[in-house]
Each structure stands twice: as C-alpha cells, then as structure tokens.
Amino acid sequence: MIELENVAYSYGGDSLFAGLSLQLAPGSFQFLTGPSGAGKTTLLKLCYGDLLATSGHVTLFGKDAAGLTRDDVALVRRRIGVVHQDCQFLDHLPLSENVALPLQVSGRSKEAQDNLGDLLGWVGLSRQAAQTPPQLSGGERQRAALARAVITSPDVIVADEPTGNVDWEMSQRLLTLLIELNRMGKTVLIATHDLNLIRFAKSQVVANVLRIRGGQLETGVTL
Amino acid sequence: MNPRVTQILGLLQGDREADRAVPPTGFTARLTVFTAAAMAFLAVFALALSVATGRLADRWSAELARTATLRISAPAGEGEAQVRAALQVLETTPGVASARALTPEEQAVLLEPWFGPDLPLETLPIPRLIEVTADADGYDATGLRARLQAEVPAAVLDDHTRWREPLVDAANRLRTLGWVALLLIGGAVAAMITLAAQSALSANAQVIRVMRLVGARDAYIARAFVRRFTLRAGLGALVGTILGLLAVAALPDGDDGGFLTGLGFSGAGWFLPLFIPPLAAVVAFLATRAAALRTLRTQA
Incomplete structure (x- = not known):
C-alpha cells in the first residue's frame, strides 16, 4: 500500500534520516514515535506525497512517488486521510462544509448529503455543524479534522499528533475513533510522542510501534 | 460536446462549492471591477477613434480621388x-x-x-x-x-493629390493608433488581472494548502479564482462599455464631415463595442488561469 525503501531525507544538506525502510500493510495499525525533531512529520509527509525523498524509493499504492504528476498526487491524497496537529481548515466555511471538502474536490458532493450527518454524529459534532472552525474548541477541531480525513472512506489514515492539543479524556475518544476505523479495515499510522496513548491503544488493538531516533527507524518497539 | 465548449459552459455555470472555498475579498473585487470598467470606457473611445478615422480616411480618399479643380487665371x-x-x-x-x-x-x-x-x-x-x-x-x-x-x-489642373495623400495618411495613422491603444488597453487589463489574481492567490495560501491536503487538483483550485476574476472583469467591462457608449452618444454630432464632430459610431458600428465585455472576460480568463497555474506550480 505505502512502502518506503532505503529512504533518506535532508533539509538544506543536513540529513534528517537515511536508509529508512517501512511498509504499511493493509489493515495495519502503526504508531510512529520518537523525540521532537527526529523526523516524524517528515516521514508522514513522505507517506502522503507532500514531500519527495532525497534518495531511495517511496511507493504509494503501487506507484513510484518520484514519478507522480501533480494530478497523480491529488488522486493519491484522496486515498489517504490526513489529520494534522494544527488541523488546517478553511476558517470562513462552516464545519459541515469543511468536513465535506474532500468529497467536493473529488466531485462526490452528493455523497455528503448521505454521510455527513452520520459522520458528524459519530465524532460528536452534530450541534456544531454550522459553526466555523475558529468557534470550535481544540478537541472539537481535532474531531472535525478526523471526520474530514475519513469522509471519503480512504484506504489509509495518517495522523500527526492528533491528540496534541487535547486533554486525556478527549485523546482517548479520538483514539477510540481511529481504532474503530482500523476495525473497519482502514490502515492507520499515527505519529505521537504520547506513550500513554500508545499503551491505551495496544490494550484494544494489535498495534505496531515504530520509533525514529538518530536518523534510524526501529520497528516492533516495546514500551 | 467539444471539451473546450464544455469547459466554457462549466465556467459560466460555475461551481458554487469551488467558489465558496475561496473567501470573498471585497476590496480586490471592487478594484478589479473598477479597473475593468475604466479600461472598457477607454476602449470604447479608442474604438470610436479607430472607426471614425477609418471612415474619414475612406471618405476623403474616395471623394477627393474623384474630384479636381481647374483654375483659370x-x-x-x-x-x-x-x-x-x-x-x-x-x-x-x-x-x-x-x-x-x-x-x-x-x-x-x-x-x-x-x-x-x-x-x-x-x-x-x-x-x-x-x-x-x-x-x-x-x-x-x-x-x-x-x-x-x-x-x-491659363488653366491649371489641381487634382488634390498634394493635400489628399497627407490627409488620408494622417487618418490611416490615427486609425492604427486607435487599434494600438486598444491592444495596450487589453494588455493593461491582462496585467492588472494577473497582479490581482496573484495577490489573491498569495493571500489565500492557507486555502490552497488545505485544498491540496484533501486532494484538490490544481485545475479545481484555479477554477475558483479564474471564474471569480473572469466574471468581475466581464461585469466591470460591461458597465464601462455602457458608460462609454453613452459618452460617445453624447458627443456633438455634425453632418459636415469634420473630424471632431464625426467622432463616434454609425449604423451597425454601434454594435462593435458590445464585443468589449466578452473580450475583457476572455483576457481575464486567460490571464487568471495562467497566473493561477503558475503560482500553484511554484507553491508545490
């Protein structure tokens, strides 16, 4: 599905990591952890085609990422739901339209009429549908970002510190939503430095933990 | 249906959702409409100048070529x-x-x-x-x-060649200048729309980031900007053209064949300025699309 093989990435000549390999199997649940600045966000961006590796091969749904056109990248993004730590919304639009945006850009607006109500109910935001993102709390924004990431029923969900701005109770709720999605067959990759969150997830789902440290990726990490 | 025709019809019909993705920018919108109106107003006069001088050149050329004066001293x-x-x-x-x-x-x-x-x-x-x-x-x-x-x-034949040719030449040059002015106005509209579109794209970098994150193609993102600027330019040009036509119609009229009193349109010529708004819209469409796609490429 998503495969990184012997990948390196450098920022302005400074190597962030090198020789890194990773395979996201369909239906898997993976955590990516590591210290700040280790390259977690960069690795996630490589996984959804937002960055190109300095060297090595990144394969997204069977296609070499380096050979993708800009339109190809857009199509890849439609198969990957991304949840950012800072959420990134269109602040002038109500929550309902923000969540439905992935359907709109892919010409599937009619599906929004069928799915949006249920989805907002699932993340507990039915009453906030008409509010704009600046009117929402941090937790509500995170849940809205998650709803937007899954509205197209993508194959993969990539979340970068999805619980970074919320309390423990809200973190558990968000993680439970992601676990539910994984049980529906979605591949989930979550970058987090919150070890309690990983422990909580491992108590409910078979999750693999990856750790990036010193430019190297360790797999099967035990906490 | 031809894909190009489908694209144009789609542009006119619009995509409400794509349009809404870009927040409204009141000041830029008003500025674009005003500039397009002003340019269209000037374009009407440039067109009137070209048409009138062309008409004069043809008339002088035809009338003077057929007449001569015999002077007997x-x-x-x-x-x-x-x-x-x-x-x-x-x-x-x-x-x-x-x-x-x-x-x-x-x-x-x-x-x-x-x-x-x-x-x-x-x-x-x-x-x-x-x-x-x-x-x-x-x-x-x-x-x-x-x-x-x-x-x-005692007879001297004056076939008017001496002063007919410079007059016709001057009228032809004025006509050419009128067309050059029209081209410059079109270029200025394109430049203005390009700058406004680039400004709007820069101001909406966050919108573009979010749209890309959720899988929007460049063409989809560009469409919201392109349609907006095309309609603004078309609307402004329509207003400017109507005002320009009223101003030309209000010019003093005369049947003495003079230059200043003959500066205007006649007959079917009054329909010529009606091409200005769609042309302005086409210029805006091409300028915004080029600016949008270029900016989106550089923001990759």
Missing part, C-alpha cells in the same frame, strides 16, 4: 472665353463625368470666411474655378494637363 476680358474652352476640353476628355464652372456667387461664398461678406469680387482679379468630377474609371491627369497647356494655357 486669365487677363480681364478673356476669362469667359478661357472657361468655355476649358469646358470644351473637359467634355471631350475620357474619364471626366462632369465639369461645371463655379458661379461668381459660389466663389464669393468660398472666399467669405477669409474676406467677409462684402468683398467686391468683381473688382478683383479672382481666378475662375471649374469643378471636375471623374467617373469610376478616372481620367489621365497627365494627358489632360498636356491638352490644357496647348488649348487653354
């Missing part, structure tokens, strides 16, 4: 005889449709603007004038001059 007492002789020559010259001696009263009217109405014309040695009109084939001016020199030595 004969000593007192011989004038009438020379006029009759000249008329006889002209009547037998192939290509001359008509020849008519101006009456003393008509000559007095011609001189009135310079000497006033009370000029005692009969006391002055004023040359007699004969108005010559050529037929469609025209006459041989060189041959006619040779004949006149032999038979009416």
Whole structure:
C-alpha cells in the first residue's frame, strides 16, 4: 500500500534520516514515535506525497512517488486521510462544509448529503455543524479534522499528533475513533510522542510501534 | 460536446462549492471591477477613434480621388472665353463625368470666411474655378494637363493629390493608433488581472494548502479564482462599455464631415463595442488561469 525503501531525507544538506525502510500493510495499525525533531512529520509527509525523498524509493499504492504528476498526487491524497496537529481548515466555511471538502474536490458532493450527518454524529459534532472552525474548541477541531480525513472512506489514515492539543479524556475518544476505523479495515499510522496513548491503544488493538531516533527507524518497539 | 465548449459552459455555470472555498475579498473585487470598467470606457473611445478615422480616411480618399479643380487665371476680358474652352476640353476628355464652372456667387461664398461678406469680387482679379468630377474609371491627369497647356494655357489642373495623400495618411495613422491603444488597453487589463489574481492567490495560501491536503487538483483550485476574476472583469467591462457608449452618444454630432464632430459610431458600428465585455472576460480568463497555474506550480 505505502512502502518506503532505503529512504533518506535532508533539509538544506543536513540529513534528517537515511536508509529508512517501512511498509504499511493493509489493515495495519502503526504508531510512529520518537523525540521532537527526529523526523516524524517528515516521514508522514513522505507517506502522503507532500514531500519527495532525497534518495531511495517511496511507493504509494503501487506507484513510484518520484514519478507522480501533480494530478497523480491529488488522486493519491484522496486515498489517504490526513489529520494534522494544527488541523488546517478553511476558517470562513462552516464545519459541515469543511468536513465535506474532500468529497467536493473529488466531485462526490452528493455523497455528503448521505454521510455527513452520520459522520458528524459519530465524532460528536452534530450541534456544531454550522459553526466555523475558529468557534470550535481544540478537541472539537481535532474531531472535525478526523471526520474530514475519513469522509471519503480512504484506504489509509495518517495522523500527526492528533491528540496534541487535547486533554486525556478527549485523546482517548479520538483514539477510540481511529481504532474503530482500523476495525473497519482502514490502515492507520499515527505519529505521537504520547506513550500513554500508545499503551491505551495496544490494550484494544494489535498495534505496531515504530520509533525514529538518530536518523534510524526501529520497528516492533516495546514500551 | 467539444471539451473546450464544455469547459466554457462549466465556467459560466460555475461551481458554487469551488467558489465558496475561496473567501470573498471585497476590496480586490471592487478594484478589479473598477479597473475593468475604466479600461472598457477607454476602449470604447479608442474604438470610436479607430472607426471614425477609418471612415474619414475612406471618405476623403474616395471623394477627393474623384474630384479636381481647374483654375483659370486669365487677363480681364478673356476669362469667359478661357472657361468655355476649358469646358470644351473637359467634355471631350475620357474619364471626366462632369465639369461645371463655379458661379461668381459660389466663389464669393468660398472666399467669405477669409474676406467677409462684402468683398467686391468683381473688382478683383479672382481666378475662375471649374469643378471636375471623374467617373469610376478616372481620367489621365497627365494627358489632360498636356491638352490644357496647348488649348487653354491659363488653366491649371489641381487634382488634390498634394493635400489628399497627407490627409488620408494622417487618418490611416490615427486609425492604427486607435487599434494600438486598444491592444495596450487589453494588455493593461491582462496585467492588472494577473497582479490581482496573484495577490489573491498569495493571500489565500492557507486555502490552497488545505485544498491540496484533501486532494484538490490544481485545475479545481484555479477554477475558483479564474471564474471569480473572469466574471468581475466581464461585469466591470460591461458597465464601462455602457458608460462609454453613452459618452460617445453624447458627443456633438455634425453632418459636415469634420473630424471632431464625426467622432463616434454609425449604423451597425454601434454594435462593435458590445464585443468589449466578452473580450475583457476572455483576457481575464486567460490571464487568471495562467497566473493561477503558475503560482500553484511554484507553491508545490
């Protein structure tokens, strides 16, 4: 599905990591952890085609990422739901339209009429549908970002510190939503430095933990 | 249906959701509409200038090419005889449709603007004038001059070439300048729209980031901007064109064939400015699309 093989990435000549390999199997649940600045966000961006590796091969749904056109990248993004730590919304639009945006850009607006109500109910935001993102709390924004990431029923969900701005109770709720999605067959990759969150997830789902440290990726990490 | 036609129809029909993705920018919108209106207003005048000068050039060229003047400066007492002789020559010259001696009263009217109405014309040695009109084939001016020199030595043929050519040349150049002005106006509209579109794209970098994150193609993102600027430019140009047409219609009219009183449209020419709004919209469409796609490429 998503495969990184012997990948390196450098920022302005400074190597962030090198020789890194990773395979996201369909239906898997993976955590990516590591210290700040280790390259977690960069690795996630490589996984959804937002960055190109300095060297090595990144394969997204069977296609070499380096050979993708800009339109190809857009199509890849439609198969990957991304949840950012800072959420990134269109602040002038109500929550309902923000969540439905992935359907709109892919010409599937009619599906929004069928799915949006249920989805907002699932993340507990039915009453906030008409509010704009600046009117929402941090937790509500995170849940809205998650709803937007899954509205197209993508194959993969990539979340970068999805619980970074919320309390423990809200973190558990968000993680439970992601676990539910994984049980529906979605591949989930979550970058987090919150070890309690990983422990909580491992108590409910078979999750693999990856750790990036010193430019190297360790797999099967035990906490 | 042709994909290009489908694209244009899609543009006119619009995509409400794509449009809403870009927040409204009141100031830029008003500025674009105002500039497009001002440019269209100027374009109407440039068009009026081109059309009017073209019309004048054609008329002067056609009218003056078919007329000539025979001037007879004969000593007192011989004038009438020379006029009759000249008329006889002209009547037998192939290509001359008509020849008519101006009456003393008509000559007095011609001189009135310079000497006033009370000029005692009969006391002055004023040359007699004969108005010559050529037929469609025209006459041989060189041959006619040779004949006149032999038979009416006091006659001088003026076929207006000396001053017709510079006038027609000037009118043609004015017409060219009018078209150049139209091209410059079109270029200025394109430049203005490009700057406004780039400004809007820069101001909406966050919108573009989010759209890309959720899988929007460049064409989808560009469409929201392109349609917005195309409609603004078209609307502004429509307003400017209507105002320009009203201003041209309000110009003083005259049937003396003068340049300033003839600056305007006539007949079907009044429909020409109606092409300005769609042309402005096309220019805006192309300029915004190019700017949007270029900016999106560089923001990759």
